[in-house]
Amino acid sequence: MEAIRNVLVQDASGAPSTRYRLVASTDWDAVQHWCQQVYMPYTTTPVGCVRSPNSVLDVIRIGHFTVSRFSYGVPVHLTDFSAEAGTGMVLTTLKGAIRHWSSGREYLDTGIGEAFLVDNSRTYYCLDADPNHLQLNLTFRHDAMAALHERWFGLPADERMWTKTFRFGGTQSSWIDLLSFVCRCITEMPEAVEHGPLGRRLEEMLGVHLLTLWRNQLTHPQQPTQHRVAPKHVLAAEQYMRDHGRDAPTLSELAQSAHVSVRTLNAAFREHRGCTPMEALREVRLSGVRAELMIAPAGTRVCDIAATWGYINLGMLASSYRRRFGESPSATLARR
Incomplete structure (x- = not known):
């Protein structure tokens, strides 16, 4: 997972890079301003003693996907994600752990290498992140994913599919292999990813992979390994x-x-x-x-x-x- 951990913060030579940095701040207002631009409007509450964040946010666009490497630097509870924004997220955990709530009582925990998929325009979602959390997030537009589904699968997606939230991946999974390839392309060929046909192909690969997982989850629900909360x-x-x-x-x-x-x-x-x-x-x-x-x-x-x-x-x-x-x-x- 080295390529995923270092994407957006190292260049092809391995040297530190701030090329994609949007914000590095201990000010809640500054952090939330950029997070709501990159993701969608939502509410952030620090957990425990109120303290300043230590946030770093790096971002690149791949077609309609926004790829971001992000951490608040403190434990947080996130809720009230805007359905009106018409977006969803794939959150892949690189450090720490996240608890993803799909209702007031139902949740799944993701550990290192695991991901969680949610269409925030179609279903309820909130999360709790521990102090060490670090994610590589993909934000997508619902309308773009719906159009991609119709183009590749020949018919509109079952509306029930968009309401499904689920955990997937793992350090030895096809998702991590695909994400590692995408991240290596970003690091080694950033201009081609941002402005060339390579970026369009990567956008399509990511979208079809996620849609395939989504369709399988609707028809054949899987039960991934349950991560225990840290002792x-x-x-x-x-x-x-x-x-x-x-x-x-x-x-x-x-x-x-x-x-x-x-x-x-x-x-x-x-x-x-x-x-x-x-x-x-x-x-x-x-x-x-x-x-x-x-x-x-x-x-x-x-x-x-x-x-x-x-x-x-x-x-x-x-x-x-x-x-x-x-x-x-x-x-x-x-x-x-």
Whole structure:
């Protein structure tokens, strides 16, 4: 899944890229403005203690599809998706987990490599995303998908089909293989994807693949593997990271805070978060530094903020920061 994880944020040489960046912000209004342009109008509520987002949104168009790589950077509940917008979404989970609600009581969880399909113009939908969530989303127009169905299958789609929501994919699935191919094309041949016949072919491949899955779901419902919600010791360790990230806790301290062994914590993070506890901690700390750089008052130096987060080696911080965010800490500070 490497091509999917890195699409829109790395160029063909593997260097960080902000070519497709619409917003990187800790301001709710700025984030919501762009999200409603890219997706549709909806309501966002942060979960738990109210805090600023740490959002990054990168976007490219492939025909009528809008492909976006996005995270709020905090746990959120999303609801009130606009049916009038006439759009739907495919959300493929790259990190963390998302709970997708199709009614007040019915939900499905998606883990890494799994996707969820919903036509928001035809059915109810809301979601809960955990603190580590990261998705590659495809937003589609209902009328374009309906026309594609009639062109390829020779008749209008059964109206019941559009109301079906379902989970699909998985790291070894045809969906991930197709999405990986599309993402490699975006990275290696962006102009051809955005403006050439290759983009039109990719648009059609994505659309027909999704419609085929949709038709199969209507006639032969499948029961994909149910992901378990992250256990309490993972959530406890994540809370400890947020509360004590400035102190750079050790792996042993994280395990102790969660009341489990180091081995158990490592295994749980790999299963439910797709990373190690220390990788998750590094993300919390780097994101914390970035959030403070973006709101720092005049006269603040990078070394001042680095010191409050326990970073002594500024060169190592700068290297990790650049790999994660595609720019140096000083560049972020200069843009505030």
